Amino acid sequence: MSTTVIVLFLSIVLLTLYITWWAAKRTTNAGEFYTAGGGLTGWQNGLAIAGDYLSAASFLGIAGMIALFGFDGFFYSIGFLIAYLVVMFLVAEPLRNLGKYTLADMINSRFDAKKVRAAAAFSTITIVIFYMIAQLVGAGALIQLLFGIPYWIAVLIVGVMMTIYVLFGGMTATSWVQIVKAVLLMLGTVVIAALVFARFDFSIMTMFSEVKTATSHGEAFLQPGLKYTVPLDTISLMLALVLGTAGLPHILMRFFTVKDAKTARSSVVTATWIVGIFYILTIFLGFGAAAFVGHDAIVAANSAGNMAAPLLAEALGGDLLMSFVSAVAFATILAVVAGLVLTGASAFAHDIYGQIIKKGQATQKQEMKAARQASLWVSVFSILLALGAQSLNVAFLVSLAFCVAASANLPVILYTIYWKRFNTTGAITAMLFGLISALVLVAVSPNVLSPEAGAAMFVGEPLFPLTNPAIVSVPLGFLGGWIGTVLSKEADARRFAEVSVRANTGYRE
Amino acid sequence: MKVGSVYTEGSTAPEVEQRTAPVQKGDIDFARVAQSNRFRTLTEKKKKFILPLTVFFLVFYFSLPILTSYTNVLERPAIGDISWAWIYAVAQFIMTWVLCIVYVRRFQKFDKDAEEIIETEIKGG
Numbered sequence: 001m002s003t004t005v006i007v008l009f010l011s012i013v014l015l016t017l018y019i020t021w022w023a024a025k026r027t028t029n030a031g032e033f034y035t036a037g038g039g040l041t042g043w044q045n046g047l048a049i050a051g052d053y054l055s056a057a058s059f060l061g062i063a064g065m066i067a068l069f070g071f072d073g074f075f076y077s078i079g080f081l082i083a084y085l086v087v088m089f090l091v092a093e094p095l096r097n098l099g100k101y102t103l104a105d106m107i108n109s110r111f112d113a114k115k116v117r118a119a120a121a122f123s124t125i126t127i128v129i130f131y132m133i134a135q136l137v138g139a140g141a142l143i144q145l146l147f148g149i150p151y152w153i154a155v156l157i158v159g160v161m162m163t164i165y166v167l168f169g170g171m172t173a174t175s176w177v178q179i180v181k182a183v184l185l186m187l188g189t190v191v192i193a194a195l196v197f198a199r200f201d202f203s204i205m206t207m208f209s210e211v212k213t214a215t216s217h218g219e220a221f222l223q224p225g226l227k228y229t230v231p232l233d234t235i236s237l238m239l240a241l242v243l244g245t246a247g248l249p250h251i252l253m254r255f256f257t258v259k260d261a262k263t264a265r266s267s268v269v270t271a272t273w274i275v276g277i278f279y280i281l282t283i284f285l286g287f288g289a290a291a292f293v294g295h296d297a298i299v300a301a302n303s304a305g306n307m308a309a310p311l312l313a314e315a316l317g318g319d320l321l322m323s324f325v326s327a328v329a330f331a332t333i334l335a336v337v338a339g340l341v342l343t344g345a346s347a348f349a350h351d352i353y354g355q356i357i358k359k360g361q362a363t364q365k366q367e368m369k370a371a372r373q374a375s376l377w378v379s380v381f382s383i384l385l386a387l388g389a390q391s392l393n394v395a396f397l398v399s400l401a402f403c404v405a406a407s408a409n410l411p412v413i414l415y416t417i418y419w420k421r422f423n424t425t426g427a428i429t430a431m432l433f434g435l436i437s438a439l440v441l442v443a444v445s446p447n448v449l450s451p452e453a454g455a456a457m458f459v460g461e462p463l464f465p466l467t468n469p470a471i472v473s474v475p476l477g478f479l480g481g482w483i484g485t486v487l488s489k490e491a492d493a494r495r496f497a498e499v500s501v502r503a504n505t506g507y508r509e
Numbered sequence: 510m511k512v513g514s515v516y517t518e519g520s521t522a523p524e525v526e527q528r529t530a531p532v533q534k535g536d537i538d539f540a541r542v543a544q545s546n547r548f549r550t551l552t553e554k555k556k557k558f559i560l561p562l563t564v565f566f567l568v569f570y571f572s573l574p575i576l577t578s579y580t581n582v583l584e585r586p587a588i589g590d591i592s593w594a595w596i597y598a599v600a601q602f603i604m605t606w607v608l609c610i611v612y613v614r615r616f617q618k619f620d621k622d623a624e625e626i627i628e629t630e631i632k633g634g
Contacts, residue, residue, distance in 0.1 A: 071594055071595070071598075074598055075574070078570070078573065078598055078601050078602075079570075081601070081602060081605055082566065082570045082601060082605060084605065084609075085563075085566050085605055085608055085609075086563075088609065088612060089559050089562065089563050089566075089608075089612065090559070090563065093616075204591070205588070205589045205590070205591075208589060208590040208591050209589060209590045212590050222590065222591075222592060222595075223584050223592060223594065224577035224578075224583070224584070224594050225577065228578075231574075231575075231578030231579055234574045234577075234578050235571065235574050235575065235578065238570070238571065238573075238574045239571075242567075242570060262620060265612075265613060265616060266613070268609075269609055269613055272605060272606070272609050273606070273609075276602050276605060276606060279602070280599075280602060493540070494539065494540050497539045497540040497542070497543035497544075498539035498540075498543075500543055500552070501539050501542050501543050501548065501626075501631075502539075504548070504551060504552055504555070504623060505548075505551075505623040505624075505626050505627050505631075506623060506627075507626075507627050507631055
């Protein structure tokens with residue numbers, strides 16, 4: 001560990017702690033805690049959404065995937081980006097108009113049913129836990145590599161930091177840590193991409209023709225099919241990526257931090273531009289790493305390719321750039337896990353404690369206390385799980401989170417906003433069908449069962465052939481909602497009229 | 510399933526429990542607002558804008574993995590060593606940005622319609 005790395009690392013820690021201290025003074029009620037009082041501007045929230053999205057998995061994972069598999073690595077970038085169109089066209093504005101603090105609030109704007117709220121809180125917590133373990137395990141491994149400290153200490157450092165941000169600074173601190181990190185990450189990415197481009201004489205043509213001969217794959221590197229060879233699996237993965245974002249609770253929660261639908265709209269625009277530019281630059285990062293670091297060096301550092309971006313930074317800009325990129329990667333991890341803790345805590349404290357147990361009668365003070373306690377428990381629980389899950393393949397946990405979000409949350413969100421006939425029973429069956437089918441199909445997929453010892457968690461023949469079950473579980477989520485609705489007779493057209501008016505006009509008392 | 514459609518009194522759904530509808534918050538009759546011409550025009554306009562474009566971008570998006578998985582057409586070179594697969598991929602980015610701009614422009618107009626509905630139908634009624 002060099003001095004530069006320690007200085008930059010500590011600067012990030014101090015800066016984020018300062019933000020938390022500043023935010024803590026303003027976080028005096030539940031609204032401030034869950035949604036920063038709805039006071040973020042479109043620009044700020046757009047940066048924060050982009051920040052939530054550009055997790056370590058995106059930054060390090062996609063750069064590594066492109067470096068190792070060429071075009072096939074880029075599939076992720078495309079899926080993640082188009083997902084914003086789904087969010088913008090179908091979900092963002094009605095969600096902002098109907099919801100208050102959580103996804104369950106929005107669904108319950110139509111159904112005053114505890115069962116529906118409980119089901120929504122349950123699927124939120126499930127997704128958050130999967131996503132969180134993935135991020136924490138990835139973070140531990142990464143910090144271990146970057147700074148040469150043991151895995152368990154690395155997980156504890158990240159765990160303690162995220163708890164401090166959320167516990168004291170709530171959504172205000174979480175958002176501002178995210179915004180600062182998004183700016184730093186973009187800065188680092190632009191600098192590396194520019195250095196890569198300079199090495200290729202600022203010519204796209206030169207870049208492609210040099211990369212064509214730079215790897216052992218030769219021409220195949222620039223063509224699809226190097227990694228994804230099972231057509232249905234590829235399409236299923238793309239389906240989970242494009243529909244999952246619109247159901248990820250920590251992304252949806254961001255729409256409650258702005259004052260109205262108009263601001264929600266402008267924040268998606270900002271996020272789309274930033275994320276789009278970032279993903280275009282991942283080509284430069286991946287190609288640069290393939291050409292100037294080389295396949296063998298990348299795989300030697302980490303077999304999944306996660307070290308491609310830091311190693312490229314070192315090859316291009318020496319120790320200083322490598323330290324900067326490592327520090328930014330660390331900030332990225334902290335910001336994303338803090339957002340996850342907050343989302344999980346709000347499902348516990350607001351939905352389960354405040355609305356179900358206390359029936360909406362909890363005082364501000366009680367709900368704040370519950371929110372802080374829930375943050376603490378969510379943090380401790382996920383740290384413990386992450387410590388035990390070191391050997392788990394994190395990529396599969398992330399794709400599972402996307403798949404559950406697309407299967408369990410998206411159908412119920414769309415039905416709530418757009419389907420007149422939809423009812424309480426349908427809402428519950430939609431969530432349960434989606435959630436259970438995604439979990440069960442993954443449990444019997446090649447990720448978990450493989451005839452080859454060591455290739456998956458257990459040895460055995462997979463009962464379901466695809467690694468990503470979205471192509472089956474998403475239709476099942478929609479089907480479940482439809483069956484539940486049609487089989488039960490209840491319907492409340494007046495309530496739908498109210499939801500429709502509010503969703504389309506943004507009217508609030 | 511009808512996007513943005515609203516239930517009208519005396520429509521053909523006999524099992525709909527109009528009688529047990531919950532008490533409305535305040536005095537606003539949302540069913541009346543939902544049936545008003547202004548509101549129906551707005552939801553109709555939104556539907557006409559959103560539905561075709563959503564179908565379009567999903568078809569455009571899924572065509573990429575379908576074409577790369579089942580055919581080799583995108584593997585032909587387009588410019589120099591850059592194949593059509595890359596051109597198609599980058600075209601998805603351009604489509605996203607263009608649709609983003611189009612959406613914002615169109616919805617700015619809808620904002621005015623929504624304000625009008627709040628003023629005349631909700632507050633005025």
